[in-house]
Amino acid sequence: MTTITSVDVYDVRFPTSLTADGSDAMNKDGDYSAAYVVLRTDEEGVAGYGFTFTIGRGNDICALAAEQRAEPLVGRDVDEIVGDLGGIYRELKSDSQLRWLGPEKGVEHLAMAAVMNAVWDLAARRANKPLWRLLTDMTPEQLVDTADLKYLSDAITRDEAIALLTELADSKEQRIAELTETGYPCYTTSAGWLGYSDEKLRRLCQEAVDAGYRHIKLKVGANLDEDIRRCRIAREVIGDDAKLMIDANQVWDVDEAIDWVKALAEFKPLWIEEPTSPDDVLGHAAIRKAVAPIGVATGEHGMNRVLFKQMFQAEAIDFCQLDSARLAGPNEIIAVYLMAKKFGVPVCPHAGGVGLCELVQHLSIFDYVAVSGTLENRVTEFVDHLHEHFVDPCIVENGAYRVPMAPGYSAQMHESSLAEFSFPAGSYWAGVAASVAS
Numbered sequence: 437m438t439t440i441t442s443v444d445v446y447d448v449r450f451p452t453s454l455t456a457d458g459s460d461a462m463n464k465d466g467d468y469s470a471a472y473v474v475l476r477t478d479e480e481g482v483a484g485y486g487f488t489f490t491i492g493r494g495n496d497i498c499a500l501a502a503e504q505r506a507e508p509l510v511g512r513d514v515d516e517i518v519g520d521l522g523g524i525y526r527e528l529k530s531d532s533q534l535r536w537l538g539p540e541k542g543v544e545h546l547a548m549a550a551v552m553n554a555v556w557d558l559a560a561r562r563a564n565k566p567l568w569r570l571l572t573d574m575t576p577e578q579l580v581d582t583a584d585l586k587y588l589s590d591a592i593t594r595d596e597a598i599a600l601l602t603e604l605a606d607s608k609e610q611r612i613a614e615l616t617e618t619g620y621p622c623y624t625t626s627a628g629w630l631g632y633s634d635e636k637l638r639r640l641c642q643e644a645v646d647a648g649y650r651h652i653k654l655k656v657g658a659n660l661d662e663d664i665r666r667c668r669i670a671r672e673v674i675g676d677d678a679k680l681m682i683d684a685n686q687v688w689d690v691d692e693a694i695d696w697v698k699a700l701a702e703f704k705p706l707w708i709e710e711p712t713s714p715d716d717v718l719g720h721a722a723i724r725k726a727v728a729p730i731g732v733a734t735g736e737h738g739m740n741r742v743l744f745k746q747m748f749q750a751e752a753i754d755f756c757q758l759d760s761a762r763l764a765g766p767n768e769i770i771a772v773y774l775m776a777k778k779f780g781v782p783v784c785p786h787a788g789g790v791g792l793c794e795l796v797q798h799l800s801i802f803d804y805v806a807v808s809g810t811l812e813n814r815v816t817e818f819v820d821h822l823h824e825h826f827v828d829p830c831i832v833e834n835g836a837y838r839v840p841m842a843p844g845y846s847a848q849m850h851e852s853s854l855a856e857f858s859f860p861a862g863s864y865w866a867g868v869a870a871s872v873a874s
Contacts, residue, residue, distance in 0.1 A: 438479040438514040443506040445550075446472040447499045448849070449492060449859045450790060450822055451868075456631025457821050458491065458788065461657030462685040464631065466491030468790040468822060469859075471498035471547070472849060473506060473554040477514055484558025485848040488550040488761040489789040494543075495859070501547035504534060506554075518559035522582040525552060525767040529584075541739035545764055552765025553795070557845035567845040568801040571766070572608055576601035579806070583770040584741060591745045597774045604809045611805045612839075619836030620800050621811060622818040623651030623681065625788050627670075630655040634669060641673040648834035650678050651815050653709070657684035660699055667703040676704075679815075683709035686737070690719040694726040707731035707755055714738060720752035733757050736786035740764070741771045748779040755813070757786045760795035769799060773807045783808070787817035793830045794823070794846035797837040825853035 452458050453465040469492055475484035488498055505528060509517065517524050528551065529535070537544040560567040571579065576598045585594060627640035637654075644652055652674055656663040663682075670680055682705045688696060693711035708730055712719045714737035724732040731754030738744055738758060747753050756776050763769050776783045783803055785796040800816045808814070816837065823829035827848040831838040840846055856864045 438477050440509050441478050442476045444474040445499045445502045447496045447859045448472050459629045459631035460655040460685040461687045469495040471502050471550050473550045475554050484554040486550050486554030488546040498546050501543050502550045505547045505551045518562050548764040549761050556766050557847050561844045564843050566840050568798040571802040572805045584768045587742050608805050616839050619838050622816045624649050625653045626820045628654035653681040656682045657687040679706045681706050686710045693723050697727045707733040709733040717746045717750050721750045741768050744772045756781050756783045759786045777807050782813040790822045797830050
């Protein structure tokens with residue numbers, strides 16, 4: 437019997453604020469960070485790796501919460517855990533004292549994401565499969581058994597979910613073969629961070645076009661005149677045929693969002709992302725109605741599956757941007773994919789953060805193979821930052837994610853990266869502290 441012997445949690449932070457990587461109208465100086473969880477076992481070479489994403493201060497709070505969430509796993513049989521992924525999720529989620537801190541939102545939910553991502557990574561490694569393959573090899577009934585459908589019966593039932601998955605069950609291998617050849621389409625945000633100069637924006641847009649990207653996203657929302665100038669630069673470089681998306685990162689009220697987006701309509705954006713508070717279902721619905729045919733996209737701060745349910749029911753969004761490290765792991769993510777399928781909303785996962793690209797490639801492949809069966813209006817985010825810190829980094833070629841083949845969820849970081857960027861004792865941050873003290 438292989439047993440989980442300990443859980444190590446690291447507060448890992450990268451100084452992206454120094455180069456304005458990740459900068460937007462709401463978050464001007466973020467340091468991309470991860471509360472990183474390692475489930476260690478008594479069998480050599482067997483471990484599970486997962487994380488949740490933050491942007492600096494407060495990452496230590498997530499790390500402490502993840503320790504609390506993972507504590508019940510210590511001493512447990514690995515095969516028992518990975519053999520009932522729905523059951524272990526429901527067990528950890530049922531801790532009423534931790535749940536009270538949310539429930540199912542905020543730090544406790546981010547911590548649950550980190551731990552469940554590590555559990556699923558462990559399960560995929562135990563099966564010697566990449567996570568997307570572990571998921572697509574499950575029967576419809578097995579997948580639905582893992583999914584968190586609580587509070588969703590007015591939107592989708594267990595029988596409906598099984599029926600949706602059964603529709604595509606016999607043709608999964610065909611789509612796997614297709615993606616192995618073509619990859620999964622992605623868009624880049626790396627050209628459009630708000631803190632970049634016009635010259636850097638122009639250069640990076642050209643580099644993106646040269647690299648094969650047909651979808652490029654810009655951050656907007658701080659100053660309308662600057663947004664008009666930057667959108668014009670982007671359109672000049674990428675041309676009229678490529679898709680341009682804009683992202684306001686929640687900075688507007690509803691009426692302000694409508695007016696601002698209309699002022700940028702001449703640049704024909706495919707969508708406006710996070711135009712207002714991520715919790716405002718009716719606000720998103722009003723914006724969507726007012727700015728059509730420009731689409732409305734949101735979800736990276738979608739706190740749980742219930743919020744997504746309401747967004748779908750209210751016809752509030754055109755694109756669902758679930759986040760792999762904010763929802764509570766694949767158990768909750770599968771539920772959102774199933775609802776998106778039923779309501780006809782394409783899922784274009786958020787991946788603007790350290791390690792998120794590594795995770796969402798698995799989710800998007802799973803969606804196409806087992807849930808949606810289509811690539812229409814689907815494109816997954818890619819940011820070209822910090823992949824070198826991962827043992828199995830994602831690979832993007834010609835504007836598409838290559839299908840990952842290594843076992844696991846692609847979440848494992850290099851030990852050298854942990855030694856350098858763990859906060860506050862890692863060599864980088866210790867050096868910064870010493871420099872400030874001197």
